[in-house]
Amino acid sequence: MARISFPKDFVWGTATASYQIEGAYDEDGRGLSIWDTFARTPGKVVNGDTGDVACDSYHRYEEDIALLKQLGVKSYRFSIAWPRIFPQGTGEVNEKGLDYYRRVIDGLIAAGIEPAVTLYHWDLPQALQDKGGWDNRETIDAFLAYAEIVFKAFGDKVKSWITFNETWCVSFLSNFIGVHAPGHTDLQLATNVAHHCLVAHGRAVQLYRSLNLPGQIGTTHNLSWSEPYTTRPEDVEAARRSRAWGNEWFLEPTLKGSYPQFMVEWFRGKGIEVPILEGDMETIGQPIDFIGVNFYTGGYTRYKKDSGLFDSEDVQVGFDQTFIGWNVYPEALYKVLSWLHEEYGDIPIYITENGACTDDHVAEDGGVHDAQRVDYYRKHFIQCQRLIDSGVPLKGYYAWSLLDNFEWAEGYAKRFGIVHTDYETLERTPKDSYYFIQKVISEGGFDV
Ligand SMILES: OC[C@H]1NNC[C@@H](O)[C@@H]1O
Numbered sequence: 001m002a003r004i005s006f007p008k009d010f011v012w013g014t015a016t017a018s019y020q021i022e023g024a025y026d027e028d029g030r031g032l033s034i035w036d037t038f039a040r041t042p043g044k045v046v047n048g049d050t051g052d053v054a055c056d057s058y059h060r061y062e063e064d065i066a067l068l069k070q071l072g073v074k075s076y077r078f079s080i081a082w083p084r085i086f087p088q089g090t091g092e093v094n095e096k097g098l099d100y101y102r103r104v105i106d107g108l109i110a111a112g113i114e115p116a117v118t119l120y121h122w123d124l125p126q127a128l129q130d131k132g133g134w135d136n137r138e139t140i141d142a143f144l145a146y147a148e149i150v151f152k153a154f155g156d157k158v159k160s161w162i163t164f165n166e167t168w169c170v171s172f173l174s175n176f177i178g179v180h181a182p183g184h185t186d187l188q189l190a191t192n193v194a195h196h197c198l199v200a201h202g203r204a205v206q207l208y209r210s211l212n213l214p215g216q217i218g219t220t221h222n223l224s225w226s227e228p229y230t231t232r233p234e235d236v237e238a239a240r241r242s243r244a245w246g247n248e249w250f251l252e253p254t255l256k257g258s259y260p261q262f263m264v265e266w267f268r269g270k271g272i273e274v275p276i277l278e279g280d281m282e283t284i285g286q287p288i289d290f291i292g293v294n295f296y297t298g299g300y301t302r303y304k305k306d307s308g309l310f311d312s313e314d315v316q317v318g319f320d321q322t323f324i325g326w327n328v329y330p331e332a333l334y335k336v337l338s339w340l341h342e343e344y345g346d347i348p349i350y351i352t353e354n355g356a357c358t359d360d361h362v363a364e365d366g367g368v369h370d371a372q373r374v375d376y377y378r379k380h381f382i383q384c385q386r387l388i389d390s391g392v393p394l395k396g397y398y399a400w401s402l403l404d405n406f407e408w409a410e411g412y413a414k415r416f417g418i419v420h421t422d423y424e425t426l427e428r429t430p431k432d433s434y435y436f437i438q439k440v441i442s443e444g445g446f447d448v
Contacts, residue, residue: 004385005445011396012441013075015353017121019051020405024058028096031087033123038181049411055403056426065107072441075114077398079121082146089125090142116160134193140200147204159215163201166222168246179409198253202283220292220352221250225332226301229315234303238312242301255344257285292352298332324357324414330379334386341392348393353400357414368420368431
């Protein structure tokens with residue numbers, strides 16, 4: 001029997017996001033976000049679901065904190081909704097919005113749980129989108145004004161800040177592939193959005209440093225792992241391009257202050273240019289205290305002429321898949337974080353999201369027996385220990401998600417929570433995966 005064990009100071013947590021759990025979309029002065037608009041657009045979200053109510057965490061946050069305390073986590077990652085702070089994106093601050101997050105932060109600290117705050121987890125104020133959104137460089141200044149208000153309001157109590165969640169999703173998934181808000185399908189626009197979000201990240205880091213606050217700041221990118229299906233050079237290169245779109249395109253500017261040249265050339269060949277202004281790359285490459293990595297899946301990619309953006313296609317080989325159709329490939333977590341460490345050095349890494357979508361329901365005995373999710377976590381925890389043992393500076397792990405919640409274009413049809421949410425009664429029911437993680441945390445590991 002082998003033992004998987006974690007350092008005593010390893011930070012265990014869970015993660016959520018404002019639009020996905022809060023509800024109260026029009027309460028206490030909250031302004032509309034692009035997701036309120038997008039979810040109301042027919043055909044964009046499964047079953048026409050919206051975040052109007054979600055998990056009602058705006059009113060039930062104390063229940064959530066009690067679940068976190070019982071779980072035994074050291075930290076809770078959640079996001080602040082910009083439209084609660086600036087309903088119109090800029091201008092007058094909504095004090096009731098600040099009051100809500102003050103209640104959440106104070107409640108977490110009283111429960112002995114460190115708040116880790118994401119500034120931007122996709123709910124851009126609609127009023128800013130009406131002026132071009134992230135394609136408009138002026139949105140960067142609006143973001144800085146928002147960041148300054150929340151840094152000053154909570155910077156003495158919140159010691160971990162994440163500027164953006166998954167800039168690839170904010171830019172390419174939402175403005176080129178188009179399945180997330182605001183739903184554009186324009187590659188140059190998406191490239192502009194990606195760049196402006198990266199500049200906004202760097203400016204927020206500079207602002208945070210200037211305020212001399214007692215905490216750490218980083219950002220979170222969603223990394224995946226596309227491996228070449230064969231050793232043929234064309235497959236190797238196709239997989240490299242596919243991987244780089246999500247990985248190097250964001251990590252290299254953030255951690256080295258430059259875009260990966262081979263990808264700049266590839267996009268230039270398609271008539272796409274990055275709207276870099278003087279000083280942008282130095283701003284983006286501001287030193288940060290940690291890098292957050294969201295990881296879910298990986299797979300194989302091969303060359304296919306004139307297919308997609310990168311003359312590539314994914315190859316569906318014999319992976320088990322979760323209910324959302326993503327491969328279960330735990331070793332890819334080891335591979336991608338080992339690569340990140342080799343490529344970018346000893347920057348501390350937090351897995352800021354990892355988890356599985358399974359088709360859950362409350363059983364006759366009142367429990368939720370999500371065996372596939374328990375198995376997913378078990379296998380990914382084993383990779384976390386491999387990483388730590390191999391010298392990768394993996395400092396913590398946040399399970400996505402605490403609660404079943406609004407899964408964007410999939411609405412409530414897809415569940416990632418370790419706690420089941422009944423969307424009629426809003427009752428929370430811990431799943432078997434919750435009790436598995438609770439045990440791992442309390443015992444510092446598990447036997448395999
Ligand atoms: O798809 C699962 C999660 N992925 N990362 C961003 C989160 O908001 C999603 O719910």
